[in-house]
Amino acid sequence: MKNIVETKFYTIEEPIKFESGIEFSPITVAYETYGKLNDNKDNAILIIHALTGDAHAAGYKSENDKKPGWWDELIGENKAFDTNKYFIVCSNILGGCSGTTGPSSINPNTDKPYGLSFPVFTVEDTVKVQKKLLDYLGIKQLYSVSGGSMGGMQAIQFVISYPDYVKSAILIATTSRLSPQAIAFNAVGRNSIISDPNWNNGDYYDKAQKPDRGLSIARMIGHITYLCEEAMYNKFGRELQNKDHYDFNFDIDFQVESYLQHQGQIFVDRFDANSYLYITKAMDYFDPASKYGSLKNAFEKTSAKFLIISFNSDWLFPSYQAKEIVNTLMQLNKDVSYCEINSPCGHDAFLIEYDNQSKIIKSFLNNQIKGDSNE
Amino acid sequence: MKNIVETKFYTIEEPIKFESGIEFSPITVAYETYGKLNDNKDNAILIIHALTGDAHAAGYKSENDKKPGWWDELIGENKAFDTNKYFIVCSNILGGCSGTTGPSSINPNTDKPYGLSFPVFTVEDTVKVQKKLLDYLGIKQLYSVSGGSMGGMQAIQFVISYPDYVKSAILIATTSRLSPQAIAFNAVGRNSIISDPNWNNGDYYDKAQKPDRGLSIARMIGHITYLCEEAMYNKFGRELQNKDHYDFNFDIDFQVESYLQHQGQIFVDRFDANSYLYITKAMDYFDPASKYGSLKNAFEKTSAKFLIISFNSDWLFPSYQAKEIVNTLMQLNKDVSYCEINSPCGHDAFLIEYDNQSKIIKSFLNNQIKGDSNE
Numbered sequence A, B: 001m002k003n004i005v006e007t008k009f010y011t012i013e014e015p016i017k018f019e020s021g022i023e024f025s026p027i028t029v030a031y032e033t034y035g036k037l038n039d040n041k042d043n044a045i046l047i048i049h050a051l052t053g054d055a056h057a058a059g060y061k062s063e064n065d066k067k068p069g070w071w072d073e074l075i076g077e078n079k080a081f082d083t084n085k086y087f088i089v090c091s092n093i094l095g096g097c098s099g100t101t102g103p104s105s106i107n108p109n110t111d112k113p114y115g116l117s118f119p120v121f122t123v124e125d126t127v128k129v130q131k132k133l134l135d136y137l138g139i140k141q142l143y144s145v146s147g148g149s150m151g152g153m154q155a156i157q158f159v160i161s162y163p164d165y166v167k168s169a170i171l172i173a174t175t176s177r178l179s180p181q182a183i184a185f186n187a188v189g190r191n192s193i194i195s196d197p198n199w200n201n202g203d204y205y206d207k208a209q210k211p212d213r214g215l216s217i218a219r220m221i222g223h224i225t226y227l228c229e230e231a232m233y234n235k236f237g238r239e240l241q242n243k244d245h246y247d248f249n250f251d252i253d254f255q256v257e258s259y260l261q262h263q264g265q266i267f268v269d270r271f272d273a274n275s276y277l278y279i280t281k282a283m284d285y286f287d288p289a290s291k292y293g294s295l296k297n298a299f300e301k302t303s304a305k306f307l308i309i310s311f312n313s314d315w316l317f318p319s320y321q322a323k324e325i326v327n328t329l330m331q332l333n334k335d336v337s338y339c340e341i342n343s344p345c346g347h348d349a350f351l352i353e354y355d356n357q358s359k360i361i362k363s364f365l366n367n368q369i370k371g372d373s374n375e
Helices: A123-136 A150-161 A180-194 A197-202 A212-226 A229-235 A255-267 A273-285 A295-299 A319-331 A346-351 A354-374 B123-136 B150-161 B180-194 B197-202 B212-226 B229-235 B255-267 B273-285 B295-299 B319-331 B346-351 B354-374
Strands: A008-012 A027-034 A044-048 A087-091 A142-148 A168-172 A305-311 A336-341 B008-012 B027-034 B044-048 B087-091 B142-148 B168-172 B305-311 B336-341
Touching: A008 A123, A027 A123, A044 A123, A044 A150, A087 A123, A123 A150, A123 A273, A142 A150, A142 A354, A150 A168, A150 A273, A150 A295, A168 A354, A180 A212, A180 A273, A180 B212, A180 B229, A180 B255, A197 A212, A197 A273, A212 A255, A212 A273, A212 A346, A212 B180, A229 A255, A229 A346, A229 B180, A255 B180, A295 A319, A305 A319, A305 A346, A305 A354, A319 A336, A336 A354, B008 B123, B027 B123, B044 B123, B044 B150, B087 B123, B123 B150, B123 B273, B142 B150, B142 B354, B150 B168, B150 B273, B150 B295, B168 B354, B180 B212, B180 B273, B197 B212, B197 B273, B212 B255, B212 B273, B212 B346, B229 B255, B229 B346, B295 B319, B305 B319, B305 B346, B305 B354, B319 B336, B336 B354
Parallel strands: A044 A087, A044 A142, A142 A168, A168 A305, A305 A336, B044 B087, B044 B142, B142 B168, B168 B305, B305 B336
Antiparallel strands: A008 A027, A027 A087, B008 B027, B027 B087
């Protein structure tokens, strides 16, 4: 029997002050929970999704649902994030398009989608929203916060923003700031959307034609960065797609082309182009070292234990960036464990390499329990 | 006083049989020459440009011309390709848009631009055209053939196609076949052009709107691959463009964004979108190992001396690909020299790192002379 979960909604009515200075309300947050909150209300783990994820991190939406949530391999009974022990919370990001208020949501003042009138937000703003949700759920302290990729960036900010609220942080395939190369890939993706005539300055929700071409190109660029050269050799090599010789035209020749085109095509059915603009911008802006003067300053007040995982073939969020965080935390005498997992899967590894991740996370969380009971 | 050069044109009237099986004519070739052909007609060096280059490799077009040809640092009196000694030939590639017949050229049968009726061609076809030009110029044997990037791919094919005609080959920042990752970048660039509504199935030459948006995105993607992460840190870091704080909108924030957007914008004024499609396709198709059964088979009949140069930070045509060629040639007991130049400039290094390249090329060509006189 499948573990059926339901996405719930909570609306924050009071205005939230964004980093840009703008006060914004209301914000509805789509979220799911797995496991039970204990009586002390301190066994909660916040799971944060990456760029295009959603609140549906685990379980199935119905008995007929074929695909479980995006981190189902890690979340559930006796899994790494063990729902027998922990109360897991995952919400859709601010500005997203899977239930949480974003540019595609209806502005109650105009009864039309926000589009570009939605305020540009930062990673700090996204965790403010998540904290409001946790308060609403009555969670007194987070047992842990974890995310991969942009989810990890938010987990970093959560620990910085709420240093006494978080007992541990599990940061996976992430960074404290994007490299200029990663900014470049995001920028080209955004350019592709914005230069699509159907984008129409963000006002396309009631149009028959959406900026699907631009969004699809952005997604294809993204997928190149989520894989790595080795992964591409392993998955596709230079194999042709359903043919044994070149076609001498501009149709798809190679498997890798077919893969990317398919990924681009299916993406536009589930994701909003404006959300892509806003969320990648928040990624680009994230830079606690710059904001707080140094990474050391940024992490100074944190009291969490840290587990940091990177993947050796991840060139979008490379290991040297994880090590920068590790070294900073060590300089601050924080409790930090680091593991670089060997994987040929590139950045995507955090959504693929579950065996090693499971063991490491499980052991880290178990040791945290032991540590707690010794206190 | 500036060295003024003139682009000349030669039209091949007889049909050339393309690898696809199509016979095609006429083909006009735009070319430039520097230095003088000797009486034996055997001091010629063919220089081959990369993806978006042209025949104007050296010198100035007029006294007022501010920028010399694209490899002027390497070509001229007492330079690496010494015009006191050698007769240098450089032509615009088949399918290009800088004087040689390509999709933007007028089809004499219809008096309209070819557009997509231009036949898809391969690297082998491009060197066939170059050989016709060399024959026309009366060159009996090439003293050397050299090119970087896609120019290197053509140089490889030239040596394979005309093994007795070429005495040496200088292959720079190149490969005997693109990695699936490099194909992926090309494919996304092509997708970006093809999905631009102004592309209009390749028929846009008489329209007010050209597929500039798509071509510009393709170019931006290209530029990310021509640099490397280190080069981007050195050039831009995470520096903001003409501002000291984020703007919280979708204008340009970072210098790297500004650079890429500028590169995209200026590119559309000098390059044809269809040419971009055709030439990148020829790059993707290039794979002598597959065509001849193995790379060893491909190089078996060559009699040229080889100099192979790669750059350690080039991730588009990585050094391991150069080494694959070197190892193959060594197994065949061919005369091969290899140098990996340390450079932080990525693939672009072949157009930047002139000091080392000059010395290595000069010494290689000089040794070739000595070797020749000992014969």
